[in-house]
Structures are given as structure tokens and as C-alpha cells.
Amino acid sequence: MKQNFTVRQGALDGVEAFLSVARHRNFRKAAAELKVTPSAMSQAIRTLEARIGAALFIRTTRSVGLTEAGERFLSRAGPAFEELVAASEVARDLGQRPTGLLRLSVPPSVVPILLEPLIASFCQAYPEIELEIVASGELVDLAAEGFDAGIRPGEFVAADMIAVRLTPPLPFVVVGSPDYLRQRNVPQRIEDLRSHACLRMRRSNGSIAPWPFVDGNKSVEAIVSGPLIAHDYPTLLGAAMQGAGLAQVPQPLASVPVADGRLQEVLRSFAVTLPGLFLYYPGKRQVLPKLRAFIDHVRHRGDAEARA
Structure with missing residues (x-):
């Protein structure tokens, strides 16, 4: 059965004070290190001991020592507090510079x-x-x-x-290889796509995307058909370059093969521009x-x- 764990409010209060006193074996030196008064340091330790339910220090007029409970608390709290400090430094580093x-x-x-x-x-x-x-x-x-x-x-x-x-x-363009377009009539109107092999994209929701166009001031979505359905544009583009059919892709993706003649743009006047x-x-x-x-x-x- 899964258990729920929570950190009690104030559970870490006084831990830094305890570690400083344990390190110096002196309340005044610990107070000076943390820039608080000796009385505030003593109060922090008393509050921590009361919350834990055990004395952590043996105090005399001449010295300060650790009780058995204090020794055990130090062995666990010291490394844990160092990890907290290191975690804070890592988080602060991520917030201050590109890393x-x-x-x-x-x-x-x-x-x-x-x-x-x-x-x-x-x-x-x-x-x-x-x-x-x-x-x-x-x-x-x-x-x-x-x-x-x-x-x-x-x-x-x-x-x-x-x-x-x-x-x-980004303009969304229709492209085909010169070999493919030599074998068929170059489409002049959106309706001409009915007689062409159109390479299609399947969306992440499972549906096949229609081809969007603009005809004057009107938006048009053409339902096309063809021999290939892919899940990404590079696959469609590669198939178009091999002569499998026409593909509709973002213009920057097709710019190089269009420039070197491996592909030709068609239906330019109907190209839609995406955001x-x-x-x-x-x-x-x-x-x-x-x-x-x-x-x-x-x-x-x-x-x-x-x-x-």
C-alpha cells in the first residue's frame, strides 16, 4: 500500500544552528558564524530539542558536547543538509546562466x-x-x-x-518531380488533383490531412488520394523526388530540391500560407x-x- 509522506512545517528550523554549534562546540562562535546573537542561537537549539523530544547537547560552563541523540542526529542531518545546500546551488546556477x-x-x-x-x-x-x-x-x-x-x-x-x-x-506548396509531371498533365486547377497521385499525411489523431488551398478569397480543403500515407513531411518529400506523386509540404523544406531541379512547384497561385x-x-x-x-x-x- 502506497504511503503518503509530508514534511512537517518547520521541520528544518534550527538544523543549521545545530550543525554550527556541533562543528564549533561553542554557542558564541556558532552565533558569530550565522550572524545572530548567542541568545537567539540558544533559543533555536532549545526549540529544535523540544520538537525532536531529546537533548542534543551536554552543556557545562566550560564546554559543549553532543549527547548520544545529538551524535546520531549529526550523522544523518549533516550529510542531508549539505545535499540541500548543494541542491540549492545547482538550482540557482540553472537560474543564472545557460547550463x-x-x-x-x-x-x-x-x-x-x-x-x-x-x-x-x-x-x-x-x-x-x-x-x-x-x-x-x-x-x-x-x-x-x-x-x-x-x-x-x-x-x-x-x-x-x-x-x-x-x-x-510559411507557404505550403505542392511539388512533384519533373519525371512524374512529364507523365501526366501539370495540374492547373485544384480540381485537377483528382487525376493525380497525391502523397498524404496522417495526423497524430489518426485522421488523414486534407490539402489546404486558397482560391481567391476562399479557403479550400481538397480531399485527395494517392499511393502513400506518411506521418512526416520529409518522407513525403523524398517520395515525391522519386516520382511517386505530388506532395504538399512547407516551402522551406522543398526549397533546395526545387532550386536544383529535382522538384517543380505547381498550383502556385493557390498556395496557402500557414502561421x-x-x-x-x-x-x-x-x-x-x-x-x-x-x-x-x-x-x-x-x-x-x-x-x-
Whole structure:
């Protein structure tokens, strides 16, 4: 049967005073070390002894010694108090400079778009931070799963999260290989997709995502079909480059293969622009320096690319 344990209020009061007196074997020296009066030190020890229910010191006019209870208390309380002090120093260190383990939950498609270009530079700039990237399409509970933050497209960030924009809005483009498009008519209208092999994405909730477009001032969601269903954009993009069909992916993901001719964009006039990528984390809590360093690093790189 599971037991519930609680720390009584004030259970640690007087422990530091006890340890100081035990170390110096002198109330006045202990009081001077802790910058309190000797009478306050004596009162703290009396209160601790009363709470424990046993005398901890043998006091005479000439010396101070430990009782058996005091010796046993010292053997357990001393190391425990040192651990508490060390724990406080570690926590304070994490709150004052970029250090520690930074865990990010990201969808697989974000890795090549945003993270791969800056992982090396971030690790070099902040050698005391351990960066852990968990690529998954699942929308995880950050606190329950032990993540510092997540990165997701803006439309998937919950309203109760603090969201920091990492990229400008992203065009969502349809691409196909030159070989594939030579074998079929290049689609000119959204309706033309009915006669094409469209590579589709399965969402984390199990549904297959329709393809979003804009037709004038109207938003359109096209229900498409094709030979492949994947759970991430890089897989769809790779299949499109091999001629399996058309894929709809974030434009930055396709920019290199489009530029070198491995892919061609189609239906450009109907391309929809999505909100972009955001880093998000639970609201109403301080951003630790390790997370602030990551946010600033991403933004600095984005600003440098914009100037270039």
C-alpha cells in the first residue's frame, strides 16, 4: 500500500544552528558564524530539542558536547543538509546562466527546416547546455513528459501556452518531380488533383490531412488520394523526388530540391500560407537561461538570414 509522506512545517528550523554549534562546540562562535546573537542561537537549539523530544547537547560552563541523540542526529542531518545546500546551488546556477539539459519536443519536419542548420552553432555557442531533440508528431504534455519547450506550427499551439515566433509565415506548396509531371498533365486547377497521385499525411489523431488551398478569397480543403500515407513531411518529400506523386509540404523544406531541379512547384497561385513555427512552453513561469539562450540563438540566425 502506497504511503503518503509530508514534511512537517518547520521541520528544518534550527538544523543549521545545530550543525554550527556541533562543528564549533561553542554557542558564541556558532552565533558569530550565522550572524545572530548567542541568545537567539540558544533559543533555536532549545526549540529544535523540544520538537525532536531529546537533548542534543551536554552543556557545562566550560564546554559543549553532543549527547548520544545529538551524535546520531549529526550523522544523518549533516550529510542531508549539505545535499540541500548543494541542491540549492545547482538550482540557482540553472537560474543564472545557460547550463543544463534543454529538452525540446518537435515534429520531424521541423528538424531539417529549422534545427539542422543551427544545432552545431548553438552547441558551440553554449557548451554547458545539453540539447536533446525528441522528434515526434505527437502533441505531448510538456510538463508531464519533462520537456522544457516544444516547437510546432502556430495552428497547433494551445491557447494557454506562451508562444514565441521562430519563423515568418510559411507557404505550403505542392511539388512533384519533373519525371512524374512529364507523365501526366501539370495540374492547373485544384480540381485537377483528382487525376493525380497525391502523397498524404496522417495526423497524430489518426485522421488523414486534407490539402489546404486558397482560391481567391476562399479557403479550400481538397480531399485527395494517392499511393502513400506518411506521418512526416520529409518522407513525403523524398517520395515525391522519386516520382511517386505530388506532395504538399512547407516551402522551406522543398526549397533546395526545387532550386536544383529535382522538384517543380505547381498550383502556385493557390498556395496557402500557414502561421509559421513557434516555440511554446507553459505560461506564467520564468524562462530559464538555457531556454532563453535557444530562443535568442534562433532569432539571431533568422535576423542574419533576413539581412543577407
